[in-house]
Amino acid sequence: xxTPLDHEFETQEQVDSYDRWFRExxxxxxxxxxxxxxxxxxxxxxxxxxxxxxxxxxxxxGVQERRRDAD
Numbered sequence: 001x002x003t004p005l006d007h008e009f010e011t012q013e014q015v016d017s018y019d020r021w022f023r024e025x026x027x028x029x030x031x032x033x034x035x036x037x038x039x040x041x042x043x044x045x046x047x048x049x050x051x052x053x054x055x056x057x058x059x060x061x062g063v064q065e066r067r068r069d070a071d
Contacts, residue, residue, distance in 0.1 A: 009015045054060065 009018065
């Protein structure tokens with residue numbers, strides 16, 4: 001049976017290796033005992049971080065376009 005993942009790699013060995021890595025990461029996350037973070041909290045922190053970075057470098061590519069779109 002072919003999966004979309006099969007088309008991302010050149011060999012079955014690469015597919016199997018990625019599958020093992022991915023499953024290990026998922027299991028590690030499931031086993032993590034730290035408290036979960038709410039999506040809205042993470043997004044709020046991310047927006048704050050991005051805005052502070054944009055404010056500290058107003059000439060960065062894309063910053064001016066975003067500001068014009070917000071107006």
